[in-house]
Amino acid sequence: xxxxxxxxxxxxxxxxxxxxxxxxxxxxxxxxxxxxxxxxxxxxxxxxxxxxxxxxxxxxxxxxxxxxxxxxxxxxxxxxxxxxxxxxxxxxxxxxxxxxxxxxxxxxxxxxxxxxxxxxxxxxxxxxxxxxxxxxxxxxxxxxxxxxxxxxxxxxxxxxxxxxxxxxxxxxxxxxxxxxxxxxxxxxxxxxxxxxxxxxxxxxxxxxxxxxxxxxxxxxxxxxxxxxxxxxxxxxxxxxxxxxxxxxxxxxxxxxxxxxxxxxxxxxxxxxxxxxxxxxxxxxxxxxxxxxxxxxxxxxxxxxxxxxxxxxxxxxxxxxxxxxxxxxxxxxxxxxxxxxxxxxxxxxxxxxxxxxxxxxxxxxxxxxxxxxxxxxxxxxxxxxxxxxxxxxxxxxxxxxxxxxxxxxxxxxxxxxxxxxxxxxxxxxxxxxxxxxxxxxxxxxxxxxxxxxxxxxxxxxxxxxxxxxxxxxxxxxxxxxxxxxxxxxxxxxxxxxxxxxxxxxxxxxxxxxxxxxxxxxxxxxxxxxxxxxxxxxx
RNA sequence: GACCCCGUCGUCUAGGUCGGUCUAGGACCGCAGACUUUCGAUCUGCUAACAGGGGUUCAAAUCCCCUCGGGGUCGCCA
Numbered sequence: 215x216x217x218x219x220x221x222x223x224x225x226x227x228x229x230x231x232x233x234x235x236x237x238x239x240x241x242x243x244x245x246x247x248x249x250x251x252x253x254x255x256x257x258x259x260x261x262x263x264x265x266x267x268x269x270x271x272x273x274x275x276x277x278x279x280x281x282x283x284x285x286x287x288x289x290x291x292x293x294x295x296x297x298x299x300x301x302x303x304x305x306x307x308x309x310x311x312x313x314x315x316x317x318x319x320x321x322x323x324x325x326x327x328x329x330x331x332x333x334x335x336x337x338x339x340x341x342x343x344x345x346x347x348x349x350x351x352x353x354x355x356x357x358x359x360x361x362x363x364x365x366x367x368x369x370x371x372x373x374x375x376x377x378x379x380x381x382x383x384x385x386x387x388x389x390x391x392x393x394x395x396x397x398x399x400x401x402x403x404x405x406x407x408x409x410x411x412x413x414x415x416x417x418x419x420x421x422x423x424x425x426x427x428x429x430x431x432x433x434x435x436x437x438x439x440x441x442x443x444x445x446x447x448x449x450x451x452x453x454x455x456x457x458x459x460x461x462x463x464x465x466x467x468x469x470x471x472x473x474x475x476x477x478x479x480x481x482x483x484x485x486x487x488x489x490x491x492x493x494x495x496x497x498x499x500x501x502x503x504x505x506x507x508x509x510x511x512x513x514x515x516x517x518x519x520x521x522x523x524x525x526x527x528x529x530x531x532x533x534x535x536x537x538x539x540x541x542x543x544x545x546x547x548x549x550x551x552x553x554x555x556x557x558x559x560x561x562x563x564x565x566x567x568x569x570x571x572x573x574x575x576x577x578x579x580x581x582x583x584x585x586x587x588x589x590x591x592x593x594x595x596x597x598x599x600x601x602x603x604x605x606x607x608x609x610x611x612x613x614x615x616x617x618x619x620x621x622x623x624x625x626x627x628x629x630x631x632x633x634x635x636x637x638x639x640x641x642x643x644x645x646x647x648x649x650x651x652x653x654x655x656x657x658x659x660x661x662x663x664x665x666x667x668x669x670x671x672x673x674x675x676x677x678x679x680x681x682x683x684x685x686x687x688x689x690x691x692x693x694x695x696x697x698x699x700x701x702x703x704x705x706x707x708x709x710x711x712x713x714x715x716x717x718x719x720x721x722x723x724x725x726x727x728x729x730x731x732x733x734x735x736x737x738x739x740x741x742x743x744x745x746x747x748x749x750x751x
Numbered sequence: 752g753a754c755c756c757c758g759u760c761g762u763c764u765a766g767g768u769c770g771g772u773c774u775a776g777g778a779c780c781g782c783a784g785a786c787u788u789u790c791g792a793u794c795u796g797c798u799a800a801c802a803g804g805g806g807u808u809c810a811a812a813u814c815c816c817c818u819c820g821g822g823g824u825c826g827c828c829a
Contacts, residue, residue: 225829226829227828227829229828229829259829261828261829262828262829264828265828265829323827327827330826330827334826338752341752341753342753343753343754343825344753344825345825367827369827371827384756387756387757390755390756392754392755393754395754396753396754396755396825398825398826401826401827402827403827404827405827406827408827410826410827410828410829411828411829412829415829430823431756431757431822431823432823432824432829433823433824433829434755434756434823434824435754435755435756435823435824435825436824436825437755438755456756458756458757458822459822459823461822463762464821465821465822466821466822466823467822467823493763496763496764496778497763498763498764499764500763500764500765500777503765503776503777511777511778512765512777512778513763513764513777513778513779514778527768530764531756531757532756532757532758532821532822533756533757533821533822533823534762534763534764535762535763536763537762537763537779537780539762539779539780540762540763540778540779540780541779542779543778543779543780544779546791546792550792623791625792626791626792626793627790627791627792628791637790637791693788699788700788701788701789702788703788704788704789705788705789708788708789709789712789714789714790715789715790716789716790716791717789717790718789718790718791719787719789719790720788720789
C-alpha cells in the first residue's frame with residue numbers, strides 16, 4: 215500500500231429502490247480511489263431489519279454495475295475486512311459497545327419508547343432542546359442488575375459530556391465546532407440487539423481501515439457523535455468530506471415525490487449510464503479547465519477523463535439542483551456520439567433489458583400514478599413510451615440490419631432510447647392511419663391531393679434507379695407540373711409516406727422504406743382521400 | 752424553534768486559497784438567424800448573475816462583519 219492510497223466506501227442501506235444520491239456519492243468515492251490508488255468498499259448497512267430487503271440489496275448491485283461503478287470489496291466480492299453486510303457483524307458491534315460500557319463511555323438505558331416519546335413531546339412544548347435526559351445514567355449497579363434480571367429491554371447509549379464542545383473537521387468546510395449541549399446521548403445498540411447506524415458505521419470504518427469518508431451533507435449534523443465515538447474508542451477519525459445534497463427544483467433535498475430518484479427509473483427510461491455518470495459528475499464539481507476539449511463542450515467527459523485530473527478540493531459545497539433537461543441533453547449528446555452500429559447495439563441491449571423486465575414494467579404501468587404533480591407528468595410520459603416500446607418490440611422484432619439502416623436519421627431525433635419506437639414506428643407499420651387535415655394542404659381539396667399523390671407515386675415508380683438523388687430529381691418537378699406550392703406538396707407526400715408532419719428527411723425516409731412500400735403508401739393515402747372526396751360530394 | 756451548512760446568469764458552474772488580468776467565462780434551457788421544402792441535429796448571434804448593507808484597501812465577485820434568503824438535522828431510519 216503506497217502512502218497515497220485511500221480506503222473509501224459507500225454504505226447504502228438496502229431499503230427501497232437504489233437512489234441517485236448513492237450513485238452520486240459513489241462516483242466521487244471511486245474517483246478518489248482511482249486517482250490515488252487504494253480500495254473502494256461497498257458495505258451494506260442493513261441494521262434496520264424491518265426495512266431492509268434482499269431485493270433492494272440486489273438492485274444496488276445491479277444499478278452500480280449498470281453505471282460501471284466497480285468495487286474492490288463488497289458482500290459479493292468479499293475481502294479481508296468482511297463480512298461486508300452489517301447484519302452479519304452483530305457480535306462485533308456488541309463487543310465494542312460492551313467495551314464502551316465497561317470503560318464508562320456508554321451506559322445501559324431501560325427507558326421505554328413511550329417514556330422517550332413523552333419526553334420529546336414535553337421538550338417540544340417547553341421549547342427545550344430535544345434529546346435524552348440522561349435518566350438512566352445514574353442507575354446504580356444493583357438497579358441495572360435488577361432490570362437485567364427482570365428481562366427488561368434496554369438500549370446502550372453513548373455517554374456525552376454535555377459541558378464541553380466537539381471540534382470536527384470537514385475536508386471542505388474545515389473546522390466545525392459544536393457545543394455538546396446539542397449532542398444527544400445517541401443510542402448505539404437498539405433494544406433488538408442490532409447496532410444503530412452511528413455505532414456500526416464508526417466501528418466498520420475503523421475496522422475496514424477507511425481513510426476518507428465521502429458522504430452526503432445530511433450527515434454533518436451527526437458528525438460530532440461520530441467524532442465523540444472515535445474519541446471514546448481511542449481511534450483516529452478518518453478524513454470527512456461532506457458532499458452537497460442533490461436538490462429538487464425548489465431547492466429542497468431531492469425526493470421521489472418531486473424527482474425521479476431511483477436509478478432503476480433512469481435505466482427504465484432509456485438513459486445511458488455514461489450520460490448519467492457525466493451529468494452526476496458535474497453536480498457540485500467541475501474539472502480543472504483544459505487547454506482543449508475533444509467534444510467542443512468542456513462539460514462532456516468520460517469517467518476516465520474525470521479521474522485523470524480529479525481533485526477533491528474542487529468540489530463546491532452549495533447544493534446543486536438536479537436538472538433533468540440538462541441530463542436529457544447529455545443523453546442526446548452521448549447517443550449522437552455513437553456510430554450507427556454502436557447505437558443499434560446499445561438500443562438492442564436496452565430492448566433485451568426491457569424484455570427481461572417486461573413483467574415488472576407492465577405491472578408498473580398498470581399501477582397507480584404518483585400523486586405529486588411533478589412526478590406524475592413525468593412518469594405518465596415514461597409509462598406511455600414504455601408501453602409503446604414494449605408493443606413495438608413484440609410486434610416488429612426489429613433486426614440489427616434494419617435498425618442500422620435507419621439509425622443515421624433517427625439517432626439525432628431522440629433524447630433517450632425509450633423515444634426510439636415512436637420516431638421509428640412508421641418504418642415498420644404496414645398500414646398508416648392518416649389525418650386528412652395534414653394530408654390535404656390548405657386551399658386544395660381531397661380529390662386534387664389524391665391526384666397529386668398518385669402522380670408522385672407514378673413518378674417514383676418510373677425513375678430508373680431507386681436512389682435518394684434520382685427520386686428527388688423525379689419529384690422535384692412536380693410543383694411546376696401541378697401548380698402546387700413546393701412546401702405544400704412535399705408536406706402532403708411526407709404525411710402520406712410517414713403518417714406524420716414531423717419526420718426524418720423525406721427522401722432519406724423513402725430510401726430506407728424502399729420503392730415498393732413508398733409507392734404503396736402514396737397510393738394508399740390517395741385511396742384514403744378518394745373516400746373522403748366521395749363522401750363530401 | 753435550536754444547532755449546523757450554503758448563497759455568481761432560470762439551472763449546472765469558472766473565477767474566490769495568491770484582491771487588480773472579470774466592461775464576470777463556459778454548459779443546459781430560452782430567444783433570433785442560417786441550414787434542412789417538416790421535426791430534430793448542426794452552425795452563428797443574443798438575453799441573463801457576483802443576495803443586500805456596512806467595513807478593510809489605491810483597488811473586492813474575491814478578505815472581515817451584519818442582515819436577509821435557502822437548505823439540512825433534531826428517530827431504538829440510514
